[in-house]
Structure formats: structure tokens, C-alpha cells
Amino acid sequence: MxxxxxxxxxxxxxxxxxxxxxxxxxxxxxxxxxxxxxxxxxxxxxxxxxxxxxxxxVVALMVPFIWMLSSSLKENNQVLTVPIQWIPQEFVWSNYTDIWTRIPMMGYLQNSLYLAVIITCLQVLTGSLAAYGFSKVRFPGRDVLFLAYIGTIAVPWQAYMVPQYIMMQNLGLTNSFNALILLQAFGAFGVFLMRQYYMTIPDELCEAARIDGLSEYGIWARVILPLSKPALASLALLTFVNTWNDYMGPFIYLTSNRLWTVQLGLRSFVGQFDAEYAMIMTGSVISVIPILIIFLIGQRYFIQGIATSGMKG
Known part of the structure; x- marks a missing residue:
């Protein structure tokens, strides 16, 4: 013991x-x-x-998309039933084949794709150039001009919608894609997004390039752009989605059916006394697929660009 x-x-x-x-x-x-x-x-x-x-x-955000997908596989009289039938009693797969014959869906998709690609490329080009000037080039009144330009974001589009239309009409550009392309080729938000990202790039890189003899355009193309892939991808994705989903712009300027975008084409299913909701939902599902594919391809750059664009003001 x-x-x-x-x-x-x-x-x-x-x-x-x-x-x-x-x-x-x-x-x-x-x-x-x-x-x-x-x-x-x-x-x-x-x-x-x-x-x-x-x-x-996430569930709350996904509910409308789930309802849209479910409704695209129903008959018209089953879409607005109460309570909601999340699983159709009978899957109407023929909706996805009939829509191509009911309206020129392929033409509408091509028109939307054409506008989205052209406007996206122009906004990325003009936004990145203007952002370079506002962030890396010193000139009198630079910051004041930038604040004034960014302040235009606060002006609602309805305030200058009519003057814009009169200008396009006087130029003979109504009922053509050129009106939408010219009006949306520049965007204050794109300049702001790119400028905030450029501010995170050290100025010493630009100074070294100037010493080596590069012009300002050369610095922008050979130094800044290769370092700005996340911000460029973010701006491209946001612009593409905004242009693809735009309804009011094409509705005002495009009167010919052959120029309609997919958003205007889906409106054709709304009749005088009734609407074919199942076909509208089917077309909506088809119109979402290109956006989904592009986002899945560029999501890594998109998230990185949004996360770093506000690091330095």
C-alpha cells in the first residue's frame, strides 16, 4: 500500500x-x-x-426555377392550380418539341445571342479602356469626371428613354439592332467595376512599362488586361445576362418579327383573352440554358472578380 x-x-x-x-x-x-x-x-x-x-x-431562390421547370411539363390548365402541383400528373414532353414549330424560336435565340455577344464585347472593350484612364492615367479633373460619370447610374432609364428614341428615330436606326448596340455599347457600371479592380494593380508596373517605352495603349493591352481576367469575366457575364434578359429595349426599338429577341418571342404566347402558360414556361427554360452554361464556364473568374473589385477604392 x-x-x-x-x-x-x-x-x-x-x-x-x-x-x-x-x-x-x-x-x-x-x-x-x-x-x-x-x-x-x-x-x-x-x-x-x-x-x-x-x-x-438557396431553397427560396430555387423555388421559382423549380416551379418554372415543373410548369413547362404540364398542360395549360394545370400550371396555375391551387395548391401547386410540383410534380406533374402527366409529363408533357411534347412542349419542348412543339415550341419550335409554334414560333420561330431558333431565330429569336439567334437574335438574342447576336445582341448579347456584340454588346458584351463592346462594353468590355469600352469599360476597360475608360477604367484604365480613370485609374492609371493622371490628368486634371480625373476624379471629378469619374464621379460625375458614375453618378449617371442613379438616373433612371425612364428619364431619358424618350429623348433616346427620338435621337435614334432621327438617325434612322429604329427597327434595327444598331440602335440597341449603340445605346448599350457603353456602361457606367462596367467602368466602375473595372476601375475598382485596376486600383488593386500596383502603379509601379505601369511606371516600369512607361520607362521601357510602352505607350498607354500598350500598357493597357500588354500589362493591365492579362492581369484583369477575373474582372473582365465578371463584366462580360453580367453584361451578357443583362442583355439576354432585356425586354424593354427590344420592345421599343424592334418592331419587325424577324428581329425579335427570345423575350419578345415568348410574349407572343399571350393572347387577347388567354395565355399559354405552359409554352411560356417551356420557352423560359430554354432561354435560361445559355446563361447557365456561360455561368458554369466562367463562375471561377466571376466570383474572384466580384470579390477583388472592391478591395481598394
């Missing part, structure tokens, strides 16, 4: 005494673990709450 008591005492002294190497003893480790456990539990709880809120938000 005496030997056992002495052994237990020696073990206790060994655990409570720091090791010669300075490492924490077993007692210190247990004390640290007891202090750390409540903090880790609170952190895990907070993470669970955040993830739960995010899951709820």
Missing part, C-alpha cells in the same frame, strides 16, 4: 511539473482543453446557424 501511494504521488507530481524542454504538462493541456471546448462549441453552433440560413435562402 505504501509503495502504491508513493507511485500515485510521483505520477501526480510528474503531470503537474513542466517538462524540462518547456513543453506544457498534461495538467496544463487538460486545462487548456477545458477552456477551448466552450469556444469551439459556440463556433460550431454559429457555423451551423449560418449554414442553415444559407440553405434556406
Amino acid at each position: 505504501t509503495n502504491m501511494a508513493e507511485d500515485l504521488k510521483a505520477t501526480h507530481i510528474t503531470d503537474a511539473t513542466p517538462s524540462p524542454s518547456g513543453a506544457p504538462s498534461a495538467e496544463d493541456r487538460r486545462r487548456t482543453d477545458r477552456k477551448r471546448s466552450p469556444r469551439e462549441a459556440k463556433k460550431r453552433t454559429a457555423n451551423m446557424v449560418i449554414y442553415g440560413v444559407l440553405v434556406v435562402l
Whole structure:
């Protein structure tokens, strides 16, 4: 018994005494673990709450798309039933074949794609050039001019919609794609987005390029643009989606059916007394597919560009 008591005492002294190497003893480790456990539990709880809120938000955002997909596989009289039938009683797959014969869907998609690609390329070009001037070129009144230009974002389009139409009509550009291309080739938001990203690029790179003899256009093309792929992808994706989904612009300027975009084409399913909701939902699903493909291709650059564009003002 005496030997056992002495052994237990020696073990206790060994655990409570720091090791010669300075490492924490077993007692210190247990004390640290007891202090750390409540903090880790609170952190895990907070993470669970955040993830739960995010899951709820994602589900809320996906509900309209799920309803649209479900409605595209129903008959017209089943789309607006109460309560909602999330799973159709009978899948009407023929909607996805009939829509191509009911309206010139392929032509509408080609028109939308043409406008979206042309306007996206022009906005990326003009936005990146203007942003370079506002961020890397020093000239009198640069910041004041930039604030005035960005302030145009706050002006609603309805305020200058009629003057724009009169200008395009006097130029003879109505009922043509040229009116939409000219009006949307420049965008203040694109300049702001690119300028914020350019501000994160060190000015020393531009100074070194000037010393080497590069012109401002050469610096923009050979130094700035290769470093701006995330911001360029973000601007391209946002512009493409905005142009593809635009309804009011084509509605005002395009009167000929052969020039209609997919958004105007889907409007043709709305009759005087009734609307073919199943066909509208089918066309909407088809119109979402190109945007989904482009986003999946460029999502990595898009997220990176949005995350870094506001790091420096």
C-alpha cells in the first residue's frame, strides 16, 4: 500500500511539473482543453446557424426555377392550380418539341445571342479602356469626371428613354439592332467595376512599362488586361445576362418579327383573352440554358472578380 501511494504521488507530481524542454504538462493541456471546448462549441453552433440560413435562402431562390421547370411539363390548365402541383400528373414532353414549330424560336435565340455577344464585347472593350484612364492615367479633373460619370447610374432609364428614341428615330436606326448596340455599347457600371479592380494593380508596373517605352495603349493591352481576367469575366457575364434578359429595349426599338429577341418571342404566347402558360414556361427554360452554361464556364473568374473589385477604392 505504501509503495502504491508513493507511485500515485510521483505520477501526480510528474503531470503537474513542466517538462524540462518547456513543453506544457498534461495538467496544463487538460486545462487548456477545458477552456477551448466552450469556444469551439459556440463556433460550431454559429457555423451551423449560418449554414442553415444559407440553405434556406438557396431553397427560396430555387423555388421559382423549380416551379418554372415543373410548369413547362404540364398542360395549360394545370400550371396555375391551387395548391401547386410540383410534380406533374402527366409529363408533357411534347412542349419542348412543339415550341419550335409554334414560333420561330431558333431565330429569336439567334437574335438574342447576336445582341448579347456584340454588346458584351463592346462594353468590355469600352469599360476597360475608360477604367484604365480613370485609374492609371493622371490628368486634371480625373476624379471629378469619374464621379460625375458614375453618378449617371442613379438616373433612371425612364428619364431619358424618350429623348433616346427620338435621337435614334432621327438617325434612322429604329427597327434595327444598331440602335440597341449603340445605346448599350457603353456602361457606367462596367467602368466602375473595372476601375475598382485596376486600383488593386500596383502603379509601379505601369511606371516600369512607361520607362521601357510602352505607350498607354500598350500598357493597357500588354500589362493591365492579362492581369484583369477575373474582372473582365465578371463584366462580360453580367453584361451578357443583362442583355439576354432585356425586354424593354427590344420592345421599343424592334418592331419587325424577324428581329425579335427570345423575350419578345415568348410574349407572343399571350393572347387577347388567354395565355399559354405552359409554352411560356417551356420557352423560359430554354432561354435560361445559355446563361447557365456561360455561368458554369466562367463562375471561377466571376466570383474572384466580384470579390477583388472592391478591395481598394
